[in-house]
Amino acid sequence: MTSIPLTSPQGAPSDTSSAADGRIGENALRPDGTLKVTGEFAYASDLWMDEMVWGTTVRSPHPHARIVSIDIGPALATPGVYAVLTAEDVPGANAVGLEHEDQPVLAETVVRYKGEPVAIVAADHPEIARQAAKKVVVEYDVLEAVTDARAALDPASVQLRPSGNVVRHLKVRKGEELPTAAVVVSLDFEVGMQDQAFLGPESGLAVPAEDGGVDLYVATQWLHVDQRQVCSALGLPPEKVRLSLSGVGGAFGGREDLSMHVHACLLAMHTNKPVKMVYNREESFYGHVHRHPATMSYEFGAEPDGMLVYGRAEILFDGGAYASSTGAVVGNGGTLGLGPYRFPNVHIDCYGVYTNNPPCGAMRGFGCVQAAFAHEALMDALAERVGVSPAAIRKLNGVREGDVNITGQVIDSAAPCEELVQILLDMPLPAERSGADLLSLPGGVANSTHGEGVVRGVGYALTYKNVGFSEGFDDYSTARVRLQVIGGEAVASVHTAAAEVGQGLITVEQQICRTELGVGRVVVHPKNTQVGSGGSTSASRQTYVTGGAVKAACEAVRARVLAAAAQVCGHTADDLALDGGKVVARSGEVVLDLAELLGDAELFADEGVEETVEWRHRPTEAVDPETGQGNAHVQYAFSAHRAVVDVDVDLGLVKVVALDTAQDVGKAINPDAVLGQIQGGSTQGMGLALMEEIVVKDGHIMNPSFTDYLIPTILDTPPMLIKILEYADPHAPYGVRGVGEPPTISSGPAVAAAIRQATGKALRRVPIRPEHITGT
């Protein structure tokens, strides 16, 4: 057995340091910005070790089949191939998953979706690995596939699991069982399957270690939940499975589940060589979970003036072949599925089911996105029925601080629904279309119209989303903060395992350290499992939860430093603060130089002052299984959008002319980053309304490429007026409210509403395709 040199791969993460200004509330620059604009920033796909080999995956061509036999002989005999592994080679539990460990690392007896991993290959060249993978002979006995979620719900359908086809059924019941109302509106709505489409495909490098363990460098959203699953599959304890976050090329929920993690580790441990795996774009479409497609039936009852009396909904999410986070998506769809409105009476049934379609799980907006299309379309229908404007119906019914929501939880911080809508009303509308500039019309440079069939429409949407993990989940983050003297300067360093995926978390970590410790230079250590869990970079939670942990760790460090300062300067610790690298009295008097104080060997050891804090937000509760009642969520985040569209009703082409928004963010820790999140989230929501859908036919993805799966380009992205409100949440650190997801929820329904207004068509499905508009 050859020994592996203990060297880090090229492209392994290193400290990120910056002395730039920027406390909370300021537009601090990203410490990794220069690396990113010079091409020096290393992503997971850039990792390299000279002795490494390349892994690839053999995937099922069938949505549902029994594996009769697997012959790895021809593949293994290919020159350059080091290993071909199947389910037999998984040493630990061949079952992983975020909520239910129901997904094999490599399929054993049955494949349950097209693209499911069946075998893995390592070779000395990526193309050799790919060619060898084609030589793995798998004999399948094709089984009937369940590819319709509605059919899966039928007890007479093929049952894909011993427990049946239902992953979760959430009931929400409130008020009267059979309420009546003067005005009743109802509709059915359908949302297609959206892809996260991060530009950096799944990638990582597994390096076998001398202790019999493995080091995995990977692009992910949640290192510790990855570690838990990899340990289980490898049959190794956590100390032998060390994960480091490599550069992440976008995430949006699609990296919360495992992809190549265990596969690369298995190959590395089997070959005793570092193994790199990089998915190509087509494989990426099979290699991660997607946003659940949904079918929904809604009915709202209201007083003649439009005041809501009841809401009924049946929401059905297609979870695909494995559970992933379907249970939590159902939780959101059920508890938040009527939108941010006051309902005295509620009856919701929300289902997530197993099928043989591609597995679905987390994507930005998580269960709220689908429901928002339905409840916002219905609010517009209600407005029309009672003869008020879309804005007025939302202002009338929007929840307010102190209200009790549909699960019986008091909304105990700002809920500025009415104000958000009013802000949109007060924003200027874009100029009327002028006939002169044909290129500005739908179809653009294709010159497909002279404007004769082009109609303008305006639409509104108001939505909300839970921030952080809900329903009793133990949601926490860990931060280790140190203050020490480096080169004569007081320097803070911060270590968390919370994933930076481009949203700017490491900037926020620095800003908090500068604010709390009064220093300029802050070093951000690489994200890895050498510190406690930071929880997931999802649910718009990191600035809140990891921000809270960093703040708490800073406070613990500061308390020790000020206690020591009090000993030497005669002030009480309560009278002292840290600012500008000094210990200062409340009066403003500079009392001590911080670097000198920290350098005092009698007070502090060489390594300075270090504190590690595990920080939790206030607990949430599981909801009652029969009524859905309970304090399910820790925080709600509200946003509203106004979309203005031009629609060519003859050709069905849509141009979004403006996509304006207002959002309450509690406190903008970094205003530029907040704007970036809102711009990006708004654009992704618009993409779902207009163009983004993984087309699945009989369990097969028909469009796994960027030629056929369209995401918005710079030409599709309209100007955006953005108004940020900062109503501090008294329960959250600095008053922050999660930012990343709300715009993805409200933008799409506003676009859909604008197209409905322009065309007069019902348009009960997204994405809205040209043929839906033209009726052809």
Add this chain to the structure above:
Amino acid sequence: MAALRTGQPDDPTVSTVGIRVNDEMSELTVDNRTSLLDALREHLGLTGAKKGCDHGQCGACTVLIDGRRANSCLQLAVMVDGQDVTTIEGLGAAEDLHPVQRAFLDRDAYQCGYCTPGQICSAVGAIAEAGAGWPSAVTPADSLGIEGTAGLDASEVRERMSGNLCRCAAYVNIVPAVLDAAREVSA
């Protein structure tokens, strides 16, 4: 860094090519089917250009070939034998940023950054094209071309940058970043 394994020089399926990359002559022996992107990333260790799709759909691999932008995943390395290739690494270093790099920083015109090297190379090419008077699809048809970089406006930038996807959708900031840089380059 070591290159990917290739055949011997007398093997008809491999070729030796000379490419001037970032002002430095590189001679490399590659499988004839090797794309320029793979040659850069896996033979020369220049990982700045990114592989987002490998099919010319996303623009993350954009580099400049003899000053003109191209998707390096759609070029074979043997096609650029004897040519000049500039990658993001050749545009500017941390202490000496290219105006486009500086503008992307100042305008926060990126988030995850994966598309950014391609966006920046594409913007450098686009600004040069405008400087040479090349019209785009939105340049008025009755003109003789764009009036240099001064003729660039938001509409022109959007059209000229439309081959580069950004899933984080930093587009709203990319437009002013390119306009800022165009002004500085022409000044």
